[in-house]
Amino acid sequence: MATQIRHAAPADYGRVIQHVNAWWGGREMAPMLPKLFFLHFEGTSFVAEDSDGRLVAFLIGFLSQTDADEAYIHFVGVAPEERGTGLGRELYERFFDVVREDGRTLVRCVTSPANEQSVAFHESLGFTAESVVADYDGPGEDRVLFVKQL
Structure with missing residues (x-):
């Protein structure tokens, strides 16, 4: 389709x-x-x-x-x-x-470090993990901060 x-x-x-x-x-x-x-x-x-x-x-x-x-x-x-x-x-x-x-020239996004498929997908698109930030979206809501240079 x-x-x-x-x-x-x-x-x-x-x-x-x-x-x-x-x-x-x-x-x-x-x-x-x-x-x-x-x-x-x-x-x-x-x-x-x-x-x-x-x-x-x-x-x-x-x-x-x-x-x-x-x-x-x-x-x-x-x-x-x-x-x-x-x-x-x-x-x-x-x-x-x-x-x-x-x-x-720069695109940012975040995902959960527990979401391994999302992390791998973003890396396959050329995103780089800048850091993993604890409690980014509140208590217990850690996030991987991604950046991609266009």
Whole structure:
């Protein structure tokens, strides 16, 4: 099936949020993705749909308001049956293209050090782990801080 990738829109929020916890193996992840990301970052966020219009992946990212050289990837999800197809990589590449066009040269993101698949995926995309920070997202919520030079 052909996959169509397009910019995310506010109307996509309901479709995305209904899958977040399931795609993360039942972990309570939905609170990390409020609707504001779909309202304010359409130009740097993407959804992927199969030929039947079914949501199969998304990427939520934005341009840093603090550092004019940086962009940040906040949340990415790929349906479990679509993992390993290159779809996640394609979403990241779309994001990289958009932020390059805006003159950004550095992309940041974080993931849990316990999520070994995510760590390996980011490293395969050329991200470097700057550090692991204990309690980054609150008590017991350690994170690997990644950076990629474009």
